Amino acid sequence: MGELAVAEWTLEGVLEEMKHIHHTMKDRQFAFILGAGASFTSGIPTGQDLARKWLTDLHLRECADGRSLHQWIAGCGVGVGELNWQTAAQHYPQIFERRFEGDREAGYAELEAAMEGKSPSLGYSLLAEIIQHTRHKVVVTTNFDNLVADALAMHAHQSPLVVAHESLAGFVRPQMRRPLVAKIHRDLYLHPINDPAGVSTMEQGWKIALKKLFQYFTPVVVGYGGNDGSLMDMLMGLEEGDIAGRMIWCYRDGSPPPEKALGVLSKHRGLLVKIPGFDQFMLQLAAKLVTDFDVAAIAERTAKLGQERAVRYRDQASKLSEDSLTGSPAEQRAGEVLTQSVRSGQSWWAWEIRAKAETDFEKRNRIYLQGIKRFPNSPELAGNYAIFLKNSLKDYDAAETMYLKAMELDPLDPTYVGNYASFLAHQRNNYDAAESFYKKSLELDPNNSANIGNYATFQADIRNNFGKADELYKKAIELDPKNVNNFGNYAIFLKSQLKEYDTAETMYKRTLELDPSNAGYTSSYANYLSDQRGDYNAAEELYKRAIELDPSHADYIGCYANFLADQRKDYDAAEKLYKKALELDPQNANNVGNYANFLEDQRGDYDAAEKMYEKAIELDADHASNKRNYASFLENHRKSPM
Incomplete structure (x- = not known):
């Protein structure tokens, strides 16, 4: 990389080397140098x-x-x-x-x-575990946030010494009794250094303190772009041998370190390593350094401090596991480490993680059944198993049994009641019963934004009560301005029902700001840009992005096929995608109907089109557009209308 001679190792090689140093060189410690990239998954902008x-x-x-x-x-x-x-x-x-x-x-x-109000991501929680349970207790950061200290507090670990101003740099010493966080650009509330002069130079006190520190600590750079001169010039100014061991610089694909960083690494014989992200790297490193590392145990301890914090930890770990199923090899390895790190089966969540990590649905089903046998009184496991049965296996009878069991085990939890209401509405078409359970869930918790948002969708799609739906969406968003589903569903409602296109676009943008990796809303926004704005280039970019995020989802591939046929007139590419979508989900009535329409209008293959129309109607006899298109087909080509 670059013209300077800098060694680049694989992530597995670096992790194994750090493990080796940890176990064999008791006088060597790691100091983590963190930049803004480490805080991104905590919701802080870069x-x-x-x-x-x-x-x-x-x-x-x-x-x-x-x-x-x-x-x-x-x-x-x-x-x-x-x-x-x-x-x-x-x-x-x-x-x-x-x-x-x-x-x-x-x-x-x-x-x-x-x-304001940002909480540590999974990566910071795992860094806190490393700091607490190993001798690697030093963090040097250019960030102004307090995520390291917050993560330590979240898990009831030892509070760190936070040196947030150059006047306190004298307190930074190699031998410390407690964790150390050195904020070389000051704290957020102490006039953080943001100006060109301050960022390009380092106060003498910091230079002295960091020079002493790095004689005993090997720097491990994560999430730091190397764009400020203060730290980079200080590191370049050190003599060869002033840094213990070989400095390690982690970077993400597409964000290589700048030339100045390469100069520092070349001078000090440092290493480059590409990582999938801060959270994934910390997960794998903790598994290497922390004795008897068990992510489930961390979650259970967190639960004792506050159930809300535990839920956040679990959700992030589960999402990381789910994302790894279709991610890059490095992301898949992170998912494997997560699963392997759940050593015990002493909590319901351990079984949940194991189930989520299994891509084979039959095997996942068996894991859930084993977990429920081990924890028959866990409403969480029953409720999550119900969702799996509904979404993945389409076994609605078994799913309903689990929904009812979850409510029986915890009848006062509004989540299980609200989930059952949605099941009744969308899988059973039992609308009156669904509305009764929606109302019950809101009686249990009038401020549950997820249930309010789902009830809003019910009012919009089932009751056609658009005024009530609009009121509920606004309330849900006000209660929880970070709920991605509520923003995304409201955007779809504004576009499809109220025709308020400007407001809908605002909601779409907010949705993808909250979750840029949400394939469903990415595809929906692409539809909006194509249909309402006529911005075909931007729409196509988003269609491709949605498929990249979830390449096995038939709906997103079908939407792109429609776009290629209708807007680009690229019929060969469109047909290829239609076929791929139907291979992935042969029971998708919408895609079957769209392909039938394509065969009729673009290929003129009426026999094949008729077979597709018949299959679409067989799959969903109530699908309005398929019924309408088939009737038109028969009228125009078979002279035998429905």
């Missing part, structure tokens, strides 16, 4: 995101001649001609200085708002 937002603000404020944002950036005077949308992070200090010139406090307030 430097790139903030810089781009502020450029947008400046464009609105300063550009009076109608130039586009990208045209204006090229001549805005920041970055001496080197600034563009892609390099915004490299010019973060200059952009901050320009955006908040004359009112720096407003800049600090905006940073506080961006970090």
